[in-house]
Amino acid sequence: MDQRLIDALQRAERMLVITGAGLSADSGLPTYRGLGGLYNGVTAEGIPIEQALSGSTLRDNPSLCWKYLAELGKACLAAKPNAGHYAIAELQRRKPECWVLTQNIDGYHRLAGSDPARLIEIHGELAPLYCQSCGAVSEELAGHLDKPLPPRCEQCAGILRPPVVLFDEMLPEKAIETLYHELSKGFDLVIAVGTTASFPYIAEPVLRTRQAGGFTVEINPQDGALSPFVDVHLRDRALDVLPILLSHTLAN
Known part of the structure; x- marks a missing residue:
């Protein structure tokens, strides 16, 4: 594990975890x-x-x-939440200013115990x-x-x-407002998990955080749009990596 990432994780107060289809694919859930x-x-x-x-x-x-x-x-x-979802939920418990931004509509973050008040389901849910x-x-x-x-x-x-964002529909206004409100405060650390970051509102938090001097991480076996712009790229499955990252934080 990269020591810079461990140090950044232990220092970080305001964090953002961005999740995409790759995280739920580890639960056996196919993409659409x-x-x-x-x-x-x-x-x-x-x-x-x-x-x-x-x-x-x-x-x-x-x-x-x-x-x-x-x-x-x-x-x-x-399917059901996997170890990655549970690790993120526990990370939120240990880091009170840790937010989750997800593209996924499966509801697995809620099922795993993520705080709904710090969960932005940008594409809605089923x-x-x-x-x-x-x-x-x-x-x-x-x-x-x-x-x-x-x-x-x-x-x-x-x-x-369902309250899901279908193709050719607008994103939920409240979710967008919450995302950009929190982004305006800045993040110490942003972790992008299992996403190709093909949407600007997914890539922007990573790019803005890196530009502002925060630490940025990508967890994805393949290269994506963000790969050239992050501080660390972990080319492993989220359900394997996230519990290890969690082990480097202190439980309350």
Whole structure:
């Protein structure tokens, strides 16, 4: 383990852990391109998976969109948090100013015990469902996946949806505001875990922290967009590395 990283981890007060699909892939959860045989990114209907999982398709062809939302839901429910998620949650307990910014919609950070008050789910989550017509909140996701799709509201028969950001939809305003509010305060240490950082709002915290003199780390077996710009790149699986990092912090 790089001594500079150990020193930075022990000194850091304000921290940000950014997580992407690579962290949950270690739980056995496929990325959306791997669902239902979508390895080439095209659905059985002959359209890009991004189009099937879009806000416009949910509006115009809710049965088609829900076909793939249900696949996502089943995959998330079939897996569970791994040692990486639990290590991050424990790191938050040991570091009261440690925040988590996740691109993942599986809810595993919450299940592992991360503090919801310091968790920014920038792409939303898959549950609970709510009615697009009357706003009523429905039962948990699992109760609808084996029923006819799209799921309907028991009160008004409107179409239900999860609070997730679909393709062509805007990011949640509150999550963006929270991210940039915390980023304006600065971070001593930023750790990017299992993300290609293809979105500007994922890369920006790393780049701004490095520019301001903070320490930056990437945990990813492969090189990504951030790799040339971080202080340390650990080319290992998150579920192996994060518990080791945790061991170098003091328990309260």
